[in-house]
Amino acid sequence: MAYFVTGATGFIGRRLVDELVARRDGAVFVLCRAGSLARLQTLVDRWGADRVFPVVGDLAEERLGVPEEWVRSHVGTVEHVFHLAAIYDMTADAATNEAMNVGGTRHALELAGALQAGCFHHVSSVAAAGDHHGPFTEAMFDEGQPLPSPYHRTKFESERLVREESPVPWRVYRPAIVVGDSVTGAMDKVDGPYYFFPLMKRLRDTLPGWLPLVGVDLGDTNVVPVDYVAKAIDHLAHAPGHDGEAFHLVNPEPQPVVDVVNAFCAAAGAPQFATPVDRRVTGGVTGLLPRALRPSSVVGGLLRAAPVKVALDQTVGRLGVPAEVLAHTSFTATFDSRATERALAGSGIAVPVLESYARTLWGYWEEHLDTSTGDDPRIREALGGKRVLITGASSGIGQVTALKVAQAGGVPVLVARGKDKLEELRATIELRGGQAHVFPCDLSDLDAIDRLCEQVTEELGGVDFVVNNAGRSIRRSLKLSEDRFHDFERTMQLNYFGAIRLVMGLVPSMRAQRSGHVVNVSSIGVQTNPPRFSAYVASKAALDAWSNVVSSELVGDGITFTNIHMPLVRTPMIAPTKLYDKFPTISPAQAADLVVEAMVERPHEINTALGNAGAIAHTVAPRLAFRVLNMAYHVFPDSAAAKGVDAGGSRESEQIMLARVFKGVHW
Template identity: 80%
Template sequence: MSYFVTGATGFIGRHLVQELADHREGDIFVLVREGSMSRMEALLTKWGSGRVTPVVGDLGEQALGVDPAWVKEHGGTIDHFFHLAAIYDMTADDATNETMNVGGTRNAVELADQLKAGCFHQVSSVAAAGDYHGRFDETMFAEGQHLPSPYHRTKYESERIVREEAGVPWRVYRPAIVVGNSQTGDMDKVDGPYYFFPLMKAMRDRLPSWLPMVGIDLGDTNVVPVDYVAKAMDHLAHLPGHDGEAFHLVNPEPQPVVDMVNAFCRAAGAPTFATPIDRSVTRGPMSLIPRALHPSTIATGLVRMGPVQAVLDQTIGRLGIPAEVLGHSSFTATFDSRRTEKALAGSGIGVPDLESYARTLWGYWEEHLDESTGRDPRIREALTGKYVVITGASSGIGQVTALKVAQAGGVPVLVARGKDKLEETRAAIEQRGGTAHVFPCDLSDLDAIDRLCEQLTTELPSVDFVINNAGRSIRRSLRLSHDRFHDFERTMQLNYFGAIRLIMGLVPQMRSQHRGHVVNISSIGVQTNPPRFSAYVASKSALDSWSNVVSSELVGDGVTFTNIHMPLVRTPMIAPTKLYDKFPTISPAQAADLVITAMVDRPHEINTALGNAGAIAHTVAPKLAFRVLNMAYHVFPDSAAAKGQEATGGTRESEQIMLARVFKGIHW
């Protein structure tokens, strides 16, 4: 069995190649332009298969510009020809869509014919259904539907070419709106619902999540994760007896647009929308109203008008939401996928519920695709060309901070124990045009820190910022700690001794520069003193106190400090405490934004309102504060990990969640 794949460097394409490499035997030939070889080399490493071979060509040339000698050599040997190379973009112009989608498909069909391929697999789109009203099944194609945009027209035309001009057997796959990987969140560009994420982020940052928002029923949409699309295509392509058929790779149940928006709003921690007039009403007496007068029809018609689009471009367009996307946010057709579901039966391949992976998609966008940091002129001015030493940079807050620093033109200096993960972070930064340096170091080893400081001051032209992020958290009551004094020693070793050893090793360099800023990732626990965190909070308090004292000694030399009393963050460090899975937390990206603020504004402290309230309560009414904390001590038990047991269900979960929401961000 051998394969030829176009668009292998694209989003769906690279997932499909991974499926073929992991689950199929035989050679996999992938089309690549000469100028994309460097990107292809990175993908070859990621795929981890010696069976994937690049073939140089170009989508815009006849027979894809593949060397005739290669075609002659491999004629009759290609069992499956997958054509994925195309423009999947509502905002692309007519000429680009025509060249890539129509011309590219005609050239791919020509090459497949020359190769005498066993089957030509065309990745089309549900956009081929245009503005068809009603149920659109997999046997339907030319139904006289209106095609409202260049994208719709060229997806329809490219599918027509395959149906009418291919000289080899063919199969067509029509995905709905494809979003990131449901397991990892992996996505390579802002598209579809991602256009609305900056607006959701702005809502989250400016409005309380409980604030009710009013929306309207904008009809139905349909989104599927890329891993489902790739797995389904791989399975369907190898089923015998289905040539000449089309498959709808869609969610069998249409998703109301407002439900999709709310799923992502909940993932972001933003307010959600209620629809006072929804389909429970419109299916009643209002069902007698003509379709042209339905709210969704009126709204869609308005946003497709030229003058309205011009206004939208000057308003929400500045948030990165193209007016063209608003005009096509819902589908008039309902896509029947019974043939696909029957073909996939027993394979274990199905569309996961959006709620189950919305947070994963949001987290990936926030950490990897959100470009707001790099667009902020104040941040760029403060960080461009600056060397930022970040400890704990292999994951969580440290990793996201590194990505944001690089986005703003800074040079992250990545420090952590694991070199491989640091190299992955550096590769991600360099792939986006940034620069980073890797310095592996065990920060609990004081001698290793001394060697690190010598390296940094010798090899770097300057040390402008130090982000003390690496840390160890232990949640265990004193009652369970009498025979575990090492918990206190190892927490102090990393969180306090390691941090100040690093600062002391770099202070001479910063003094000689007459500039330098240290950001300590402290904890809201320093202000609130939550039970069971005596080891962790003591180590962070020690770092706070040390920084406060030496700040007065170093400020005259241009060296300053910021202590961030960070609330509970959703990072690998809190993963062992399963209780936290249902707690309100901030994301690593939100925490990284606080770090960026600390570098740009250089305040002495960054606190939350609840942290400040806790500090005041301990000062003004300490006895009452300790009574409240004692109540929490009894409501939140020691974790199974602290007891050395398997996790079991709690009996006071409702009380725990209530307290966690009232005292949002505290490490209970």
């Protein structure tokens, strides 16, 4: 059994090929333009070069431009043709939609007929339902529904071609709005709800998260993750007895737009929207009105009016939200997926609840798709062309900082123990047009640090910035540490001795170039002194003190320091402490923004309001501060005990309450 896939390099196509390679036997042929062979080869290597084979062609040509001799040699051998190559973009113009969606489908059908394929699998969209009002089943197609945009019309017309002209048996798949992978968050581009993420980020950064905002009931939408779509297509394509059927790859329950927005706002830490007046209040009244006069219809019509689109482009459009997208945030149809659910029964394939993976999607966008760092001319001026050595660059804050530095035109110098992860990060940066250098090093080994400094100075001529981010955190009370003095030694070795050894090794080259800036990722714990972190806080406090002293010695040489007293960050370092799962934290991307700010503005310190309050409390009322911390000491268990009787109940409520009051403190 062989497969032929168009759009294999696309968002859904790549994951479908993943499924075919992992779960099915036989060769997988993928259509590729001649100019894209190099890009495809990277994917082929990942899939397994012995089973995936590129076929040069073009969507715009008859039979997809596949050479006649190739077709003759494969007649009758291709069981499944998957056609995914299309425009999935509401903002694309009519001509592009027509050529890609309709013309491409026609040419794919021609090839399927020439190959005498067993089945033609067409990936359409729920957009084929247009502005149909009410339930829309998988058996429905041409219901006289309005098709409000070129995208809707060409999705409808391409599906009509398959239904009416396919020379071989066919199956149609209609995904709803497809977002990133529910496990990894991976997403190719800004699309659908992602257009609204910069606005959510701005709300998060300017307003407190507890502040309720007034929202409007904009109807229902439907969002599904790409991994569900790929797995479902693979399963449905191989299920017997379903030729000539369409499948709705949708969330079985319509999702109110405001609920989807709030799920992502919660993931971002932004204020959420309340809708004091929604359809439950207005439904009885508006239900008596003609459909054209109902609020949702009136709002939808206004959003699609040319003058309103112009106004929107000049307002929300400048925030990255196209007017076309705003006009299609909700669906007038409700997509019935019962037939699809029956066909998937027993497979274990189901749509996950959005709230269970919204934070994963947000995190990936914030770390990989948010372009605000590179768009800021102030940051580009400060970091453009600069060499930025980042320790702990293989994950967490260090990894995201490297991506942001590269986005701004800087050159990250990646340092961590694991070479493989650093090489992956460098490859990611280079694929995005950036440049990076990899220097594996165990920063707890002082001799290795000396060799690193010599190598960096010799090969790069030194660096412009050093970000001391690598660190070790140990959460354990003194009572349980009495026979574990090595915890203190190891923590001090990496967090203090390793950090200052690195800076001391690079200072001569900085002094020679009369410039340099060191950013120390310290901790809010240095200001607040939370219990159970004596080893960790002491090592960070030592680094702070050392930096404060040598700052006065080096400022005349153009070398400066910033200590960031970082609040609790959602990184792999805190993952073992399960009670942190419900605590308010900042994301690695937010932490990386602070690091970037430290490099651009070069302040002596970056603190949080709570951290400053803690420092003042220890100065003004130390006894009271210690009493409060002692209460927290008894409320929060040691890590081992957290798996026992203290895991929930009233004690958990106390923990969460304290965590929210003292947001960002490491308890």
